[in-house]
Amino acid sequence: MKRTISLALLYLTAAAVGLGSTWFVLKRVGLEGVTAGAWRSDLLAGSADAGPYTRARIAVNAVLALDRSETIYFLATHDDQGEPLRAECRYRLSGVAPNAAWWSITAYADDNFLFPVESHRYSISGSSLNVIAGEAFSASVGPATKEANIETTGAGSLRLTLRLYKPDAVLQQNPATLQAPAIERAGACP
Amino acid sequence: MTRSINHPTIWSWNRHLLLAALLALSVHVLAVLVVPRLIMNRVIDTVAGEGARPYLPPPIDHTHRRVVMPSPDLLYAVCAYDLAEGPLLIKLEGRYPRYWSIALYNAKSDNFLTISSDTIGERGVDITIDETRSTRHGLLLMRIMTGANPQWLAEAEAFRRLLRCEQAP
Numbered sequence: 001m002k003r004t005i006s007l008a009l010l011y012l013t014a015a016a017v018g019l020g021s022t023w024f025v026l027k028r029v030g031l032e033g034v035t036a037g038a039w040r041s042d043l044l045a046g047s048a049d050a051g052p053y054t055r056a057r058i059a060v061n062a063v064l065a066l067d068r069s070e071t072i073y074f075l076a077t078h079d080d081q082g083e084p085l086r087a088e089c090r091y092r093l094s095g096v097a098p099n100a101a102w103w104s105i106t107a108y109a110d111d112n113f114l115f116p117v118e119s120h121r122y123s124i125s126g127s128s129l130n131v132i133a134g135e136a137f138s139a140s141v142g143p144a145t146k147e148a149n150i151e152t153t154g155a156g157s158l159r160l161t162l163r164l165y166k167p168d169a170v171l172q173q174n175p176a177t178l179q180a181p182a183i184e185r186a187g188a189c190p
Numbered sequence: 191m192t193r194s195i196n197h198p199t200i201w202s203w204n205r206h207l208l209l210a211a212l213l214a215l216s217v218h219v220l221a222v223l224v225v226p227r228l229i230m231n232r233v234i235d236t237v238a239g240e241g242a243r244p245y246l247p248p249p250i251d252h253t254h255r256r257v258v259m260p261s262p263d264l265l266y267a268v269c270a271y272d273l274a275e276g277p278l279l280i281k282l283e284g285r286y287p288r289y290w291s292i293a294l295y296n297a298k299s300d301n302f303l304t305i306s307s308d309t310i311g312e313r314g315v316d317i318t319i320d321e322t323r324s325t326r327h328g329l330l331l332m333r334i335m336t337g338a339n340p341q342w343l344a345e346a347e348a349f350r351r352l353l354r355c356e357q358a359p
Contacts, residue, residue: 007206014210018217052222059226059299062259064331066293067301102289102335104263112258120251122262127337165289166308
């Protein structure tokens with residue numbers, strides 16, 4: 001009887017290890033692909049050529065992604081100094097508007113959904129900042145204040161997603177050439 | 191005597207440990223392969239309406255908890271289809287002066303077809319999807335750029351209502 005229980009525990013543990021390692025790989029291991037500054041992009045997102053791990057990671061973290069020829073997605077989870085992005089901290093985004101038909105930067109909480117902010121200041125885009133490709137821009141991300149272009153709330157991880165819709169041919173061929181928006185911490189974190 | 195009793199037990203535990211390791215590996219691989227289909231099935235179930243008729247979700251805000259990483263700068267329209275009910279006919283006539291796209295995903299979450307404002311030009315959309323192009327179950331997702339601008343949002347709302355997803359038996 002004792003042996004049967006031990007064996008049952010062994011196989012249950014094995015199954016749990018299999019599921020747990022899947023969760024870890026899909027949620028905690030970063031996407032492969034190219035980097036530009038603090039931003040990372042998986043070039044096979046949405047593609048039928050994606051391998052099983054890429055496909056599963058995209059399904060878990062960004063299901064219904066578009067193919068690279070249509071949209072390139074960059075994800076940032078750290079600032080330019082390599083520190084994890086935090087919802088309770090303030091950041092300054094700055095750079096040059098990318099060469100794409102349209103672009104946006106959106107903040108997501110650790111669960112990959114929008115922060116519950118009543119101001120609805122979830123994102124910035126070329127149209128909201130009134131800049132065209134090649135023009136400089138800057139914006140503020142952080143807890144609610146008058147100057148926050150993107151508002152966060154609570155404490156915990158912060159993820160920024162840069163979407164480039166219809167990127168130009170150079171970016172499509174080599175997304176690493178993106179002049180990546182800088183992500184700098186502004187002031188001390190609480 | 192002691193060895194003859196213990197030896198099979200030790201051998202048996204080694205065997206069980208090996209089988210447990212194989213089980214863990216199998217569960218891991220199976221989960222990786224199955225996750226995209228499970229998630230797509232959930233998404234399809236979430237938005238499936240009567241037949242393939244478009245589902246028009248409200249503009250995205252933080253109360254939207256159906257699909258991860260929604261874009262608040264887009265207005266969406268969704269058609270969930272089952273090709274067992276016949277080929278899917280997609281029609282869209284009309285113009286929208288900003289970026290929009292229609293993307294089709296199969297049950298494995300692969301984006302197998304995308305048409306967008308700059309590829310379609312002035313022509314309307316009139317395409318048919320059958321089982322040579324898609325898995326039996328799939329999803330159409332229309333994205334219309336609104337930039338969270340109220341006037342653009344009103345125009346996008348009128349534009350997405352022109353989308354037709356129909357299935358001919």
